[in-house]
Amino acid sequence: MDTTPEPMVRVQHVSHNFGAHWALRNVTFSLGKGGFLFLCGPSGAGKTTLLRLLHGALPLGRGAAEVAGFQLKGLSGARVPLLRRQVSVVFQDFRILPGRSVADNVALPLEVRAVPRATVRKRVNAVLRSLGLDDKALCPCSWLSGGEQQRVAIARAIVVNPQLLLADEPTGNLDRALALHLMEIFKQFNTFGTTIILATHNRDVMAAVPGARHLELTDGRVTAASWRDADLEVAPAEPEDGPARPKPGGRR
Amino acid sequence: MIARMARLLLRGVADLGRNPLAQALTLCAVTLTAFLAGLFLLLLVNLNQALLSAGGDFVFQVYWAPGTPEDALRDQWARLDALPGFQAKTTYTPAQALDELGLALGGEAKAIGGLTGGALPPTAVVSLRAPEADPAVFVQQTLSALQGLPGVADIHYSALQVDLARSWQRFARTVLWPLIGLLGFTAALVVGNTVRLSLAGRRDEVDILRLVGAGRWYIQLPLLVGGAVQGLAGGALALGLLALAHLALADLAATPPLNMTFAFLPLGHCLALAGGMALAGALASLVALRE
Ligand SMILES: Nc1ncnc2c1ncn2[C@@H]1O[C@H](COP(=O)(O)OP(=O)(O)O)[C@@H](O)[C@H]1O
Ligand SMILES: [Mg+2]
Numbered sequence: 192m193d194t195t196p197e198p199m200v201r202v203q204h205v206s207h208n209f210g211a212h213w214a215l216r217n218v219t220f221s222l223g224k225g226g227f228l229f230l231c232g233p234s235g236a237g238k239t240t241l242l243r244l245l246h247g248a249l250p251l252g253r254g255a256a257e258v259a260g261f262q263l264k265g266l267s268g269a270r271v272p273l274l275r276r277q278v279s280v281v282f283q284d285f286r287i288l289p290g291r292s293v294a295d296n297v298a299l300p301l302e303v304r305a306v307p308r309a310t311v312r313k314r315v316n317a318v319l320r321s322l323g324l325d326d327k328a329l330c331p332c333s334w335l336s337g338g339e340q341q342r343v344a345i346a347r348a349i350v351v352n353p354q355l356l357l358a359d360e361p362t363g364n365l366d367r368a369l370a371l372h373l374m375e376i377f378k379q380f381n382t383f384g385t386t387i388i389l390a391t392h393n394r395d396v397m398a399a400v401p402g403a404r405h406l407e408l409t410d411g412r413v414t415a416a417s418w419r420d421a422d423l424e425v426a427p428a429e430p431e432d433g434p435a436r437p438k439p440g441g442r443r
Numbered sequence: 444m445i446a447r448m449a450r451l452l453l454r455g456v457a458d459l460g461r462n463p464l465a466q467a468l469t470l471c472a473v474t475l476t477a478f479l480a481g482l483f484l485l486l487l488v489n490l491n492q493a494l495l496s497a498g499g500d501f502v503f504q505v506y507w508a509p510g511t512p513e514d515a516l517r518d519q520w521a522r523l524d525a526l527p528g529f530q531a532k533t534t535y536t537p538a539q540a541l542d543e544l545g546l547a548l549g550g551e552a553k554a555i556g557g558l559t560g561g562a563l564p565p566t567a568v569v570s571l572r573a574p575e576a577d578p579a580v581f582v583q584q585t586l587s588a589l590q591g592l593p594g595v596a597d598i599h600y601s602a603l604q605v606d607l608a609r610s611w612q613r614f615a616r617t618v619l620w621p622l623i624g625l626l627g628f629t630a631a632l633v634v635g636n637t638v639r640l641s642l643a644g645r646r647d648e649v650d651i652l653r654l655v656g657a658g659r660w661y662i663q664l665p666l667l668v669g670g671a672v673q674g675l676a677g678g679a680l681a682l683g684l685l686a687l688a689h690l691a692l693a694d695l696a697a698t699p700p701l702n703m704t705f706a707f708l709p710l711g712h713c714l715a716l717a718g719g720m721a722l723a724g725a726l727a728s729l730v731a732l733r734e
């Protein structure tokens with residue numbers, strides 16, 4: 192698992208700013224196909240920003256990144272949907288359609304891919320069952336609790352068997368038992384070949400996947416990692432005399 | 444591929460049912476705008492028709508020089524029947540004219556006759572009906588035909604009709620058609636903006652579709668169809684309302700003293716109204732997504 196023969200994600204010297212604020216500073220790492228990576232760090236560290244860059248929800252400014260074979264630098268709007276058919280995302284705020292039923296929401300990515308209806312029904316039912324949502328399939332999502340909505344968001348992400356799964360604090364609204372159950376499901380998908388990047392600061396969740404890599408972000412910088420390789424740069428500790436400026440990325 | 448297209452098109456219509464209240468409000472706005480534009484057009488079309496299409500009846504009074512030989516007169520009078528649009532004529536030799544005058548004036552006729560008998564010109568009063576074409580041209584042609592008759596000294600005709608038609612045409616060309624264009628544009632803007640706003644409520648849905656990998660047309664086609672259907676439905680409803688309004692107005696116009704026939708919008712105008720609304724709705728959905 193620790194060798195990286197063919198990277199699924201390769202991030203090189205990526206920096207990203209919102210106005211004057213640098214949310215990511217010179218981030219460099221890569222993750223091989225089939226890998227499992229925990230992205231950790233305090234709130235505001237840049238985890239969400241990094242995940243958004245990786246599925247084309249933010250344009251890549253400085254640095255270079257390759258995801259599932261797509262160069263993100265200058266990725267045209269027409270190719271973003273193609274990238275997203277390889278990459279599923281579980282959002283911190285779910286992003287499900289409250290007025291539609293659970294089954295409808297989960298079926299959405301399959302319909303977008305023009306999967307035949309019978310297959311859609313079969314896959315949706317299977318995924319809902321594995322997440323304990325089968326009795327809620329026909330409920331409008333607005334009737335569900337936060338934890339149930341989160342599971343709908345997860346079901347929608349895994350129903351397509353993505354190459355890469357990005358999950359932003361997917362256990363944030365779940366109790367401990369449910370969170371651990373969910374990690375079992377993620378682990379299962381991972382053994383079947385899905386590469387997973389999961390942002391969290393929950394220690395229990397991280398402990399549930401012993402073989403996973405860990406990458407720590409602090410203030411937009413990679414400050415610790417559980418492995419070492421040529422594609423990884425860990426920043427030295429922040430100098431005391433004020434915030435450092437981001438290095439100009441991608442030019443070595 | 445075609446089945447998928449058809450499914451997307453149908454989805455556009457089906458999605459309209461998801462938010463009935465918002466859609467109903469949008470439809471109302473579209474319908475009312477289209478109705479107002481249509482009503483203006485309807486009144487205008489009828490006014491235009493009343494002023495232009497009935498070329499109208501013209502009465503020409505033709506005077507010959509006193510002393511024109513009587514058999515020459517009779518010959519020319521006979522030829523008046525051949526004028527285009529000829530309806531009726533009345534002719535007076537100087538003597539007949541005097542008799543008419545005498546009848547009109549009663550007992551004093553003899554005295555006048557003694558004084559002016561020789562001075563009355565031979566006269567013909569000709570009623571003509573202008574064909575559908577431009578009445579002004581018709582009047583010009585008739586005038587030159589009459590002036591060509593030997594011995595004709597003077598011609599009077601009722602010019603009011605011609606002047607009215609002329610100035611109406613000028614007004615229509617310089618003011619009215621640009622105004623109609625502006626009105627149509629305004630209606631399209633109102634409709635477009637309404638549809639665009641109703642799509643703003645579906646922003647989240649569009650964002651989510653994008654995030655799960657929907658391509659441009661998967662998102663756009665149903666919205667396009669939805670916008671077009673809203674525009675078309677509004678246009679069709681407006682035409683229905685216009686038909687009702689037309690019934691009422693036609694009754695009103697048919698009663699004396701107006702005695703006018705009040706026509707409905709020609710088919711072309713109806714199609715343009717409904718089509719324009721549909722187009723505005725469809726374009727608005729394109730614009731809404733680009734924001
Ligand atoms: N859309 C945005 N506009 C401005 N600042 C933002 C935006 N998104 C994130 N940030 C800022 O970037 C930093 C990193 O945010 P985020 O990536 O959400 O952190 P995390 O997910 O690790 O909590 C934060 O300081 C946050 O305030
Ligand atoms: Mg976050």
